[in-house]
Amino acid sequence: MKGADPAKGEGGSLSRRTVLKLGLVGMIGAAVGAGSTAAIARLGRSMRPRYRFFTDPEADLLIDICEQLIPRDDVPGATDTGAIAYIDLQLCGPLARDRRTYRRGLESFRQTCLRIHRAPFQELAPSAKIGALRLIESGEAPKDLWDDPSAKAFFGAVLSHTMQSFYGSPRHGGNRDYASYRMLGLDYPQVVGQNRYRKA
Amino acid sequence: MALKHVNAVVVGAGAGGGVVAKELTEAGLSVVILERGDWVSFEKFGQDELINQRTTVLGNAYGPDDRSPRVVEAAAGTWEVVMPHEGGYSNNAACVGSGTVSYGAMAWRYMEKDFRMRSTYGAPEGSTLEDWPVSYDDLEPCYEKAEQEVGVSGDMSANPFAAPRRKPYPMPAFPYNREGRILEAAARRLGLHPFPIPMLRNSVPYGGRNECVHNRYCCGFACPNNAKNGTHNTVIPRALASGNCELRTRSIASEVVVDDRGLARGVRYFDADDRAQYQTADLVVLSGGAIETARLLLNSKSGLFPNGAGNRFDWVGRNLQGHAYSGADGLFEEETFDDVGPGATIAISDFNHGNAGIRGGAALCNEFIRPPYGFTGMRPPGAPSWGKEHKDFQRRFYMRSVSIRGPVQEMPVFDARVRVDPAVRDHWGIPVARLSGSRHPHDIEIGRVIAARAEAWLKEAGAVATWPNVPGLGLSGGQHQAGTCRMGSDPKTSVANRFGQVHDIDNLFLSDASLHVTNGGFNPVLTIMALGYWVGGHIGSRWKGGRLT
Numbered sequence: 240m241k242g243a244d245p246a247k248g249e250g251g252s253l254s255r256r257t258v259l260k261l262g263l264v265g266m267i268g269a270a271v272g273a274g275s276t277a278a279i280a281r282l283g284r285s286m287r288p289r290y291r292f293f294t295d296p297e298a299d300l301l302i303d304i305c306e307q308l309i310p311r312d313d314v315p316g317a318t319d320t321g322a323i324a325y326i327d328l329q330l331c332g333p334l335a336r337d338r339r340t341y342r343r344g345l346e347s348f349r350q351t352c353l354r355i356h357r358a359p360f361q362e363l364a365p366s367a368k369i370g371a372l373r374l375i376e377s378g379e380a381p382k383d384l385w386d387d388p389s390a391k392a393f394f395g396a397v398l399s400h401t402m403q404s405f406y407g408s409p410r411h412g413g414n415r416d417y418a419s420y421r422m423l424g425l426d427y428p429q430v431v432g433q434n435r436y437r438k439a
Numbered sequence: 440m441a442l443k444h445v446n447a448v449v450v451g452a453g454a455g456g457g458v459v460a461k462e463l464t465e466a467g468l469s470v471v472i473l474e475r476g477d478w479v480s481f482e483k484f485g486q487d488e489l490i491n492q493r494t495t496v497l498g499n500a501y502g503p504d505d506r507s508p509r510v511v512e513a514a515a516g517t518w519e520v521v522m523p524h525e526g527g528y529s530n531n532a533a534c535v536g537s538g539t540v541s542y543g544a545m546a547w548r549y550m551e552k553d554f555r556m557r558s559t560y561g562a563p564e565g566s567t568l569e570d571w572p573v574s575y576d577d578l579e580p581c582y583e584k585a586e587q588e589v590g591v592s593g594d595m596s597a598n599p600f601a602a603p604r605r606k607p608y609p610m611p612a613f614p615y616n617r618e619g620r621i622l623e624a625a626a627r628r629l630g631l632h633p634f635p636i637p638m639l640r641n642s643v644p645y646g647g648r649n650e651c652v653h654n655r656y657c658c659g660f661a662c663p664n665n666a667k668n669g670t671h672n673t674v675i676p677r678a679l680a681s682g683n684c685e686l687r688t689r690s691i692a693s694e695v696v697v698d699d700r701g702l703a704r705g706v707r708y709f710d711a712d713d714r715a716q717y718q719t720a721d722l723v724v725l726s727g728g729a730i731e732t733a734r735l736l737l738n739s740k741s742g743l744f745p746n747g748a749g750n751r752f753d754w755v756g757r758n759l760q761g762h763a764y765s766g767a768d769g770l771f772e773e774e775t776f777d778d779v780g781p782g783a784t785i786a787i788s789d790f791n792h793g794n795a796g797i798r799g800g801a802a803l804c805n806e807f808i809r810p811p812y813g814f815t816g817m818r819p820p821g822a823p824s825w826g827k828e829h830k831d832f833q834r835r836f837y838m839r840s841v842s843i844r845g846p847v848q849e850m851p852v853f854d855a856r857v858r859v860d861p862a863v864r865d866h867w868g869i870p871v872a873r874l875s876g877s878r879h880p881h882d883i884e885i886g887r888v889i890a891a892r893a894e895a896w897l898k899e900a901g902a903v904a905t906w907p908n909v910p911g912l913g914l915s916g917g918q919h920q921a922g923t924c925r926m927g928s929d930p931k932t933s934v935a936n937r938f939g940q941v942h943d944i945d946n947l948f949l950s951d952a953s954l955h956v957t958n959g960g961f962n963p964v965l966t967i968m969a970l971g972y973w974v975g976g977h978i979g980s981r982w983k984g985g986r987l988t
Contacts, residue, residue: 307825307826308825308826308829309825309829309830310826310827310830312827312830314830329497332497333496333497333498333524334497369826372825398824398825399496401825402812402815403489403496403497403812406488406810406811406812406815407487407488407489407497407812408487408488408489410487411489411497419811419833420811422830422833422834423811423833423834423837423838424838425655425778425811426655426778
């Protein structure tokens with residue numbers, strides 16, 4: 240039957256890139272019972288990273304916030320290591336209680352940047368980004384925009400979760416490629432003599 | 440179908456319940472243990488930094504789960520429903536062995552004065568500080584049994600403050616790790632008396648179990664090597680092997696049935712399939728931990744005890760206490776980390792008693808190895824917690840930092856308490872525990888003294904920056920929860936007598952930290968086990984001709 244294995248497809252002339260894309264959507268296609276390779280190929284073309292909880296604009300903003308908290312330098316930072324994947328995944332599990340904090344907090348944060356800096360966060364200069372976050376951290380952001388959650392509560396949640404993503408086990412979605420353990424020079428997992436990667 | 444009548448039901452397979460069940464089976468009683476959790480293993484969560492019993496941001500590795508909420512007084516008069524992995528819940532693991540599966544395994548005997556706090560110091564205003572109705576000498580043989588049967592590695596010869604002992608530890612002490620060596624030399628220069636922390640871990644093979652392989656993470660985790668000794672791998676298997684003991688897991692006790700003659704008839708519980716069951720017995724022992732034991736008594740209302748079993752004088756649930764952990768953190772230029780787990784190796788007992796102007800004190804120990812996520816919270820006051828500075832700090836100091844902490848003995852407060860919530864019920868429909876109250880202000884004064892001692896120790900050891908750590912006033916409890924059903928000789932001001940027998944209910948006993956009158960300046964587990972031997976031994980000596988005499 241056609242479409243059962245989209246990677247094989249019709250004609251056998253798919254480029255490697257298309258095969259990868261199809262591989263990504265293959266599971267989704269199977270789940271909804273899509274039967275046509277063409278339909279899946281169309282899906283693939285419009286494919287963006289999909290999130291369980293966040294909208295794409297929310298995710299874009301949060302990725303940039305997390306990157307300020309753990310920036311890339313000579314070792315990977317929050318973006319490289321999957322902070323967004325961790326937070327998105329956990330908000331649909333153990334951290335479900337914090338959904339409201341993110342949904343409303345990200346909107347409050349977006350509006351705070353527009354009011355104070357007259358520009359979206361992602362367009363700010365690096366130093367201005369840090370300044371915007373310090374304002375939120377200190378709780379001095381405009382109170383009318385931060386009724387619930389408070390600015391401090393929002394910042395606290397994002398900070399904790401970003402740290403969890405970076406320093407927790409990769410199986411929760413973050414700490415991709417054991418980046419934080421490499422950074423600290425720690426064997427992983429912690430059972431003596433059972434290192435799973437080559438130490439830097 | 441009615442369940443077969445047994446001689447004894449023990450509620451809870453933790454430190455106290457495991458020991459008491461073994462003692463009763465060896466005295467010839469038939470025993471059923473009801474444990475709310477299940478058997479657990481290392482493999483399920485491994486050494487996950489975010490899911491264990493110490494860092495629970497994504498859940499408790501060994502339970503309980505969200506079916507067992509509690510209500511906690513967040514600020515005066517405002518009540519919050521709290522889940523077991525959330526702060527303020529005061530969680531103890533729900534599994535066979537309970538906290539003894541995943542604890543740090545420090546194996547402390549309390550000191551003689553810890554049983555005589557009131558007569559040594561006098562109670563501060565607003566505290567129900569009292570002496571225990573048993574002395575250290577009474578419990579000494581029980582401490583010894585716990586050390587021998589469960590298994591402790593240690594050597595107290597360098598600690599002149601230790602209470603006297605008849606037998607040495609069954610296993611040699613663990614050597615110091617790098618932190619321990621740095622701190623030992625510094626302590627000696629200060630005229631202090633450092634010694635290796637006694638541990639319920641095997642420094643050599645013992646009891647058919649392996650020796651410790653020094654994993655980085657141990658405290659908060661089950662042992663992959665079966666080298667950590669809890670009740671789950673020592674006394675409970677022994678009880679089960681007797682053929683006289685049945686362990687029912689996933690069994691949630693809801694009520695001790697007390698008849699109109701004032702005798703316990705058995706325990707109602709929900710089995711693994713949530714079916715209501717009733718196990719009758721000649722006697723009942725509660726070992727649910729300070730909060731759950733108090734909750735179960737309060738939920739056991741009867742004609743004679745309309746406010747809960749043993750609660751005639753409103754003392755059940757009172758005096759909830761834990762430890763006001765205090766100490767200091769320090770940063771070093773040299774590397775202090777050697778990845779020899781679990782990390783806590785050295786202690787001093789110089790400041791448990793004899794501190795001018797304060798009552799009691801605490802033992803001071805270097806801390807267990809902190810996972811990198813935990814280390815993100817270890818910063819000098821005012822230091823940035825994010826950005827480039829955060830990463831730089833992690834890289835520079837993760838392997839160049841030492842924490843010293845002490846479990847400050849608390850002054851019991853009558854209004855720090857466990858009640859049952861009038862509205863919130865758990866998955867099984869049982870009213871949940873409702874916690875309220877706060878520490879005594881003197882705890883904070885003691886904490887400051889202890890923190891200053893820790894800071895001085897770190898400075899002498901070469902720390903380039905140090906800062907103290909003292910808790911605030913707030914509800915205590917936590918894993919070291921204790922005191923809610925204190926033992927005493929006066930039924931008007933205590934819940935159980937000196938043998939853990941509930942006043943006025945002759946066949947109902949308690950065997951856990953709820954009995955503690957005070958909680959010592961040490962981790963409490965060996966004392967809980969010792970009380971298990973004490974209570975179990977007492978019941979055994981009174982068990983003659985198939986009944987309690």
